[in-house]
Amino acid sequence: MFKNFDLDKNIYFILAGGIFVISFAGIFVALSDAPPLIIAFYRMFLSVVILTPTFILRRDCHLSLFKDLRPVVVGFFLAIHFILWVSAFEYTAVANAVIFIALQPIFTLLFEAIWAREDLRPGLMIGVLLAVTGSFIVGMGDLGNLFANVFGDTLAALAAFFAGLYLFSGRSLRRELDYFPYIYIVYSYASLFLVLGVLISGTSFTGYGTSNWLYFIGLAAGPTVIGHSVLNLAVRFVPATLVSVAIIGEPILTTILAWILLGDRITILTFVGGAMILSGVVYTMLKQSRRAATTPPREH
Numbered sequence: 001m002f003k004n005f006d007l008d009k010n011i012y013f014i015l016a017g018g019i020f021v022i023s024f025a026g027i028f029v030a031l032s033d034a035p036p037l038i039i040a041f042y043r044m045f046l047s048v049v050i051l052t053p054t055f056i057l058r059r060d061c062h063l064s065l066f067k068d069l070r071p072v073v074v075g076f077f078l079a080i081h082f083i084l085w086v087s088a089f090e091y092t093a094v095a096n097a098v099i100f101i102a103l104q105p106i107f108t109l110l111f112e113a114i115w116a117r118e119d120l121r122p123g124l125m126i127g128v129l130l131a132v133t134g135s136f137i138v139g140m141g142d143l144g145n146l147f148a149n150v151f152g153d154t155l156a157a158l159a160a161f162f163a164g165l166y167l168f169s170g171r172s173l174r175r176e177l178d179y180f181p182y183i184y185i186v187y188s189y190a191s192l193f194l195v196l197g198v199l200i201s202g203t204s205f206t207g208y209g210t211s212n213w214l215y216f217i218g219l220a221a222g223p224t225v226i227g228h229s230v231l232n233l234a235v236r237f238v239p240a241t242l243v244s245v246a247i248i249g250e251p252i253l254t255t256i257l258a259w260i261l262l263g264d265r266i267t268i269l270t271f272v273g274g275a276m277i278l279s280g281v282v283y284t285m286l287k288q289s290r291r292a293a294t295t296p297p298r299e300h
Helices: 007-022 024-031 036-057 063-067 070-091 094-101 104-115 124-145 150-174 179-201 209-234 240-247 249-262 268-293
Strands: none
Touching (some): 007 024, 007 209, 024 209, 036 179, 094 124, 104 150, 124 240, 124 249, 124 268, 179 209, 240 249, 240 268, 249 268
C-alpha cells in the first residue's frame, strides 16, 4: 500500500499532521490534576511501552545501540523540556506560556547559526518573525498578567530553549541511525531521566485515578508516539528551524481545541495572532519546498 510513498515529497503533509496530533497535549495536561513530573514521566514511559513490541521485532533494533552516548544527551534534553513545559502551565497563564514557548524557533535558529550554518535557508527569518510576532499578539489578550508570575514564564522560556536543543542535537544522529531505533533509544533515555527525577523528588507513582491514567495514555499514544515521532522524522529531511517554526502552529490549534472541547473563550487577538502564526508557518514551508524542488534528492 505504501510501496510508492515518497517521504521527500510528502514530508510537509506528514509534519502538519504531526503538529495537529501534538496539539492535543495541552488539552490532556489541562485535564489532568497529577503533578507535572508524573505527567511527564508517564507520557514518556508509556510511549516506550507502546513502542517496545516493534523494537523487539525489528531486525535493525538491538541493545548494542544503547552503548552510544549521544542519544543520552538528546534524551536528557527531551526529558527536561517535558518537565519544564508541563510545569509552566502550573504557574502561569496559558497565554503567557504561548508567548515564551514561541521563542523555540529563535533558539533553534541561533544553534544553527553557530554550529550548522549550512542549514540556514533564504527567507527563513521572515517566517520565524511572522510566527513569533503572531504568538506575541495571541498573548497580548492577557497583558495584565504577562509578568505576574516570572517563575512560570521563565519555565516556559527554558522549555523552549531545551526543545530547540533537543531538535537540533538530534539531527546529525538521525542521519546515522534509522528512524525507529533512534526514537526508541531517545525516548528510553528520557524515561530513565524522568524516573530518576520522580524518585529524587519523592513523588508517588500511584494514586492518580482512572481519568488521569487515560490522560497519560492519551499523551503517550498521540502527541508523543505519533506527534513527536513525526518531528524526529521531519528533521532528517528539513532544517531543524523549519520544524520549530511549524511547531508554533501548536498553540493556536490547542486554543481552538480548548474552545471546542473545554469551552475556553477565543479572543479577537487570538484570531489575529493565529493568522500571523499560520502565515509564518506556511511562508516558511513554501520557501523551503521551492528550494527543495531545485535541490537534488538526498540518498537514504
